Amino acid sequence: MSxxxxxxxxxxxxxxxxxxxxxxxxxxxxxDLRRGETLGIVGESGSGKSVTNLSVINLIPTPPGKIAGxxxxxxxxxxxxxxxxxIREIRGNKISMIFQDPMTSLNPFxxxxxxxxxxxxxxxxxxxxxxxxxxxxxxxxxxxPAPEKRIDQYPHQFSGGMRQRVxxxxxxxxxxxxxxxxxxxxxxxxxxxxxxxxxxQELTHRLGTAVILITHSLGVVxxxxxxxxxxxxxxxVERGRTEAIFETPRHPYTMGLIRSVPRLDxxxxxxxxxxxxxxxxxxxxxxxxxxxxxxxxAMDICKKKYPPVVSFDNDQSASCWLYTKEARNV
Amino acid sequence: xxxxxIRRFLSLIPTIFIIITLSFFLIRFAPGGPFSSxxxxxxxxxxxxxxxxxxxxxxxxxxxxxMGDVLHGxxxxxFRYRDSTxxxxxxxxxxxxxxxxxxxxxxxxxxxxxxxxxxxxxxxxWQDYTVMSIAVIGISVPLFVVGPILQLVFAMRLxxxxxxxxxxxxxxxxxxxxxxxxxxxxxxAYIARLSRASLLEILRSDYVRTARAKGLAERTVITKHVLKxxxxxxxxxxxxxxxxxxxxxxxxEQVFAIPGVGRIFVQSALNRDYTLxxxxxxxxxxxxxxxNFVVDIVxxxxxxxxxxx
Numbered sequence: 001m002s003x004x005x006x007x008x009x010x011x012x013x014x015x016x017x018x019x020x021x022x023x024x025x026x027x028x029x030x031x032d033l034r035r036g037e038t039l040g041i042v043g044e045s046g047s048g049k050s051v052t053n054l055s056v057i058n059l060i061p062t063p064p065g066k067i068a069g070x071x072x073x074x075x076x077x078x079x080x081x082x083x084x085x086x087i088r089e090i091r092g093n094k095i096s097m098i099f100q101d102p103m104t105s106l107n108p109f110x111x112x113x114x115x116x117x118x119x120x121x122x123x124x125x126x127x128x129x130x131x132x133x134x135x136x137x138x139x140x141x142x143x144x145p146a147p148e149k150r151i152d153q154y155p156h157q158f159s160g161g162m163r164q165r166v167x168x169x170x171x172x173x174x175x176x177x178x179x180x181x182x183x184x185x186x187x188x189x190x191x192x193x194x195x196x197x198x199x200x201q202e203l204t205h206r207l208g209t210a211v212i213l214i215t216h217s218l219g220v221v222x223x224x225x226x227x228x229x230x231x232x233x234x235x236x237v238e239r240g241r242t243e244a245i246f247e248t249p250r251h252p253y254t255m256g257l258i259r260s261v262p263r264l265d266x267x268x269x270x271x272x273x274x275x276x277x278x279x280x281x282x283x284x285x286x287x288x289x290x291x292x293x294x295x296x297x298a299m300d301i302c303k304k305k306y307p308p309v310v311s312f313d314n315d316q317s318a319s320c321w322l323y324t325k326e327a328r329n330v
Numbered sequence: 331x332x333x334x335x336i337r338r339f340l341s342l343i344p345t346i347f348i349i350i351t352l353s354f355f356l357i358r359f360a361p362g363g364p365f366s367s368x369x370x371x372x373x374x375x376x377x378x379x380x381x382x383x384x385x386x387x388x389x390x391x392x393x394x395x396x397m398g399d400v401l402h403g404x405x406x407x408x409f410r411y412r413d414s415t416x417x418x419x420x421x422x423x424x425x426x427x428x429x430x431x432x433x434x435x436x437x438x439x440x441x442x443x444x445x446x447x448x449x450x451x452x453x454x455x456w457q458d459y460t461v462m463s464i465a466v467i468g469i470s471v472p473l474f475v476v477g478p479i480l481q482l483v484f485a486m487r488l489x490x491x492x493x494x495x496x497x498x499x500x501x502x503x504x505x506x507x508x509x510x511x512x513x514x515x516x517x518x519a520y521i522a523r524l525s526r527a528s529l530l531e532i533l534r535s536d537y538v539r540t541a542r543a544k545g546l547a548e549r550t551v552i553t554k555h556v557l558k559x560x561x562x563x564x565x566x567x568x569x570x571x572x573x574x575x576x577x578x579x580x581x582x583e584q585v586f587a588i589p590g591v592g593r594i595f596v597q598s599a600l601n602r603d604y605t606l607x608x609x610x611x612x613x614x615x616x617x618x619x620x621x622n623f624v625v626d627i628v629x630x631x632x633x634x635x636x637x638x639x
Contacts, residue, residue: 059542061534063454084548092544099543104536108635109558118554119544154634170544 442521468519
């Protein structure tokens with residue numbers, strides 16, 4: 001990981017207009033990604049993780065979605081200011097994505113070769129034969145046995161884990177600078193999950209690819225990520241180096257998430273902890289800390305105003321009233 | 331693959347056999363008979379008629395004899411059109427209906443798919459609203475309204491097309507235009523709605539998102555990733571649609587005075603013309619079963635997930 005920032009997300013706001021009102025799926029998210037860094041974005045379903053990352057390559061379905069504000073700078077150039085042609089040169093080439101469900105993310109009607117070759121031909125200007133060679137090479141790297149034969153098969157002839165390997169091979173086939181992995185292992189069973197994560201880690205390290213790993217599992221980010229952003233109700237509530245987050249979680253939500261991970265090194269005492277309540281409805285959210293109804297440490301001010309960002313040592317920061325002057329004065 | 335096709339084809343034979351058997355007995359159990367509408371027939375004459383058509387024999391014997399004839403391709407004499415055999419009656423009218431139906435369905439399919447694509451891509455824009463309104467009209471307005479309106483405009487006012495009748499002479503094809511358009515209208519509307527709905531579903535699918543995330547141009551995404559899966563439901567609809575449309579429509583045949591098979595079908599049922607009804611049931615079910623067979627095979631070529639083992 002170098003210090004060169006390749007992707008900057010600045011105050012990103014992505015809203016969806018539905019009949020009931022405006023869903024602020026992402027409401028002011030900012031983060032930086034450095035070359036070769038692995039960034040984990042953690043949060044519950046509906047916290048805005050996936051929308052954030054679809055916004056990064058401007059793939060939000062519009063309507064009903066809309067980028068309501070903010071910037072995404074890739075090497076300093078604003079993605080939202082680019083023409084559709086310019087963005088397409090980045091998609092799949094400089095920034096590629098893999099998705100949660102490998103069973104539905106590959107086109108069932110086309111051979112693996114067709115789907116891989118079209119990307120390589122498009123972005124690398126190779127002939128189809130060269131592209132196919134490259135695709136076979138990538139499948140081999142991704143641990144697909146007999147790739148020369150398997151490449152001419154259809155997706156349904158692969159298992160879930162194998163399909164995710166194909167997705168990874170396809171996503172990395174143009175040597176992207178950034179790989180966005182949206183819950184890449186959530187649809188797979190546990191033994192396969194570890195293999196897929198290991199594969200992603202190994203390949204991205206070898207190719208020097210930066211990774212944004214979206215997940216709801218702290219276990220997954222702990223082993224893979226350099227930095228972690230914790231999202232709640234469309235905003236980042238805490239961020240920091242992975243070790244810092246696990247050793248000294250600051251936001252009560254992060255604390256709750258860590259407490260609710262089952263531990264093998266501690267004796268089981270009664271039921272596993274879970275954060276009480278449900279994540280809030282992000283339609284017309286009032287200006288308060290969205291976590292306060294579920295927070296054990298909630299104070300009066302939490303109901304009145306969204307907390308400011310408080311910075312700690314080690315580049316850690318959290319949005320919580322607990323660490324502010326106001327709270328100490330109460 | 332070829333073994334599957336042969337096996338699938340052989341399985342059609344019992345299907346057809348069951349259809350013929352069921353229809354044979356059902357028709358005979360329906361009240362009335364082919365001669366019951368004749369007025370003041372002396373008992374003796376009726377008896378002679380029954381004997382002539384072997385209707386005085388036990389039902390089972392009649393059935394076996396009929397099946398024997400059918401196996402030899404002989405559908406028997408018509409009970410009402412006494413100068414003609416069923417083979418002749420169907421042989422004269424079915425080709426007309428097939429020609430008209432095929433033209434209408436080709437038109438409906440081409441236009442329906444094109445409109446479906448446009449309206450899926452322009453979902454909730456004026457293009458979508460316009461063509462889908464037309465499609466609703468196509469589904470809900472009956473043919474006996476559409477036909478006469480076309481006649482009024484193109485034949486009575488503009489005098490560009492013949493009012494009615496069948497192909498005669500050099501410009502005979504003109505007689506086909508209005509009936510084909512009228513007949514195709516509801517099929518067009520249905521295909522347009524069907525392809526729109528299924529294309530919209532595919533457009534929202536995960537693999538289309540993947541295709542976009544790969545940086546493919548929207549045109550490539552549509553032609554390469556969306557159309558194939560999106561048009562499969564149209565393919566499966568075409569089988570029954572084809573068998574339905576080529577076996578005639580009594581409304582079209584009445585409005586445009588076309589010597590088709592639809593009119594004979596309805597009249598034979600009203601007349602209890604046993605052999606003619608049976609002949610039509612056999613022809614219709616053969617076509618239907620064959621078309622479904624063809625669709626199954628075509629489907630297998632289009633969708634790699636279907637295995638033939």
